[in-house]
Amino acid sequence: MSNGILYALTVAIWGSTWLAIEFQLGVVAPDVSVFYRYVLAAAIMLGWCFIRGLPLKFQRDAHWRFMAMGLLMFCLNYLLTYYAQVHITSALAAIAFTSMLWMNMIYARLFFGIRNGIRAIAGSVLGIIGVVIIFYPQIGSVSVDDATLFGFLLALAGAMLASLGNMVSQDAQRRGLPIVQSNAWGMSYGALFTGLIVLGGDSQITFDWSGPYVLSLLYLTFFGTIVAFGAYLTLLGRIGAHKVGYAVVLFPVVAVMLSVAFEGLPLTASLIFGVVLVLAGNFFVVQSKTYPTPVAQGVGVADKSSSAAATADRHSATTASAATKFER
Numbered sequence: 002m003s004n005g006i007l008y009a010l011t012v013a014i015w016g017s018t019w020l021a022i023e024f025q026l027g028v029v030a031p032d033v034s035v036f037y038r039y040v041l042a043a044a045i046m047l048g049w050c051f052i053r054g055l056p057l058k059f060q061r062d063a064h065w066r067f068m069a070m071g072l073l074m075f076c077l078n079y080l081l082t083y084y085a086q087v088h089i090t091s092a093l094a095a096i097a098f099t100s101m102l103w104m105n106m107i108y109a110r111l112f113f114g115i116r117n118g119i120r121a122i123a124g125s126v127l128g129i130i131g132v133v134i135i136f137y138p139q140i141g142s143v144s145v146d147d148a149t150l151f152g153f154l155l156a157l158a159g160a161m162l163a164s165l166g167n168m169v170s171q172d173a174q175r176r177g178l179p180i181v182q183s184n185a186w187g188m189s190y191g192a193l194f195t196g197l198i199v200l201g202g203d204s205q206i207t208f209d210w211s212g213p214y215v216l217s218l219l220y221l222t223f224f225g226t227i228v229a230f231g232a233y234l235t236l237l238g239r240i241g242a243h244k245v246g247y248a249v250v251l252f253p254v255v256a257v258m259l260s261v262a263f264e265g266l267p268l269t270a271s272l273i274f275g276v277v278l279v280l281a282g283n284f285f286v287v288q289s290k291t292y293p294t295p296v297a298q299g300v301g302v303a304d305k306s307s308s309a310a311a312t313a314d315r316h317s318a319t320t321a322s323a324a325t326k327f328e329r
Contacts, residue, residue, distance in 0.1 A: 004239060007232040011248050014229040016255020019095060021225065022086060024217035030204035031083035032195060037208075037218060039075055039192035042226040046185035055182055066173045067186035074166030074230075075191025080198065081159030088152025095253035096136055097156030099129050104164035105246035112168050117289065121243050124285025128250035131278030134271055135257055160249075167242055174238035184230055247286040254279050 025034045050057055059067075086094050102125050109115040173183055199206065209215075236245040254276055260266035 002232075002235075004236060007236050008245070008248065010232045011229055011236065011245075012251045012255055014224050015233075015248070016252040017259060018221060018225040018229075019252065019256045020259065021217040021221050022083065024213040025083065025221070026087060028209040028211075028214065029207055030199075031087065032080050032199050032202065033204050033206055034218070035076070035079045035083055036192060036195040036199050038079075038222050038226060039188050039195060041218075041222040043185065043188040043192045045223070045227060046181070046188055050182055050185050055179070057182055057185070059178070059182070059186070063173070063176075063178055064186070066169055066176075066178065067183060068190045069169045070166055070173070070183065070187035071190025071192075072194050073162045073169065075188050075226075076194040076198070078159045078163040078166060080195065081155045081162065085152045085155035085159060088148045089156065093136075093149070093153055094156045095256060096132055097153050098160045098163075099132055099250050099253070100157055101160040101164045101167075101249045102128070102243070102246045104161055105167055105242035108164055108168045109171075109242045113171070115241065115243075117243050120285045120289035124247070124282040124287075124289065125243075125250075126282070127285065128247060128279050128282030131275040131280075131282060132250055132253050133275075134278065135253060135275035137271060137275075138269075164242075164246075167237055167246070170234050171237050171242060174234075180231065180234055180238070184227075184234065188226070243289070244287055247283055250279055251283060 025031070029037075047057070049055075082094065082098070085097070089097075106117050106121070106125070110117070170183070170187075174180065233245060233248065257266065257272065257276075261268055261272075266272075
């Protein structure tokens with residue numbers, strides 16, 4: 002599947018999950034909802050691997066990476082995001098999550114020695130400014146109290162952990178670990194860790210059999226987790242963290258466009274201007290190049306050896322080449 006289709010799938014699906022998460026909040030505790038989501042996702046992924054005959058046996062080193070992916074991307078990231086939306090609006094949560102774009106750039110430099118060019122930096126700035134302009138009417142009406150600040154910090158922490166999970170996944174792909182099985186194991190560990198947190202906390206294990214809850218759970222499980230993560234992490238290995246990371250800036254745009262189409266949100270000049278800035282930023286980021294620095298200068302997730310350095314150089318060259326093909 003082409004990079005453009007994978008990117009469109011990621012943005013379209015995750016742009017709609019902000020609304021779906023709202024239907025998960027209420028009767029069932031957020032951590033319990035996350036647990037249900039990843040139990041279902043892990044079962045489907047492991048079943049798919051079994052049906053397709055994909056090998057699921059890996060060395061201990063691989064399982065350490067799967068566990069890190071599960072804890073960072075499929076457990077803590079979502080727990081913090083769900084709880085953040087208890088205290089703040091989805092608009093503020095979306096804005097906080099755009100910080101993952103910067104975190105991806107910083108971590109890619111620290112762990113893999115990948116330095117971003119001026120186009121990537123300029124595009125990132127344009128995109129984040131555009132998101133702020135889009136949500137400015139909602140931001141202006143929010144009262145800045147302790148609950149709002151706490152929710153915003155939770156969302157920022159979730160973005161930081163998700164970005165670290167991106168680095169673990171990128172490192173796993175560099176080491177040749179297959180994406181489908183990595184996701185299957187990562188989601189399994191994510192469900193396990195979330196279940197332990199639920200058992201150790203105060204949340205009651207309940208279920209909401211109402212239509213909105215069940216349908217949103219199924220949507221978040223299959224599309225928001227299995228399909229979107231498969232597309233996103235494939236792109237992460239192909240084009241690098243800074244390019245695929247821009248998708249988090251486009252998610253809020255999709256959410257807003259859905260509100261315009263189905264919820265009667267007025268199409269104002271500021272909203273249009275914000276969308277234009279986000280799209281312009283996307284163009285700059287996708288067309289940008291990366292510049293490798295010696296891996297030994299970073300705090301490498303990957304081994305600091307001549308072999309890893311050569312791999313980093315080859316990956317950076319592939320990323321630069323992919324940028325010219327990305328929009329085709």
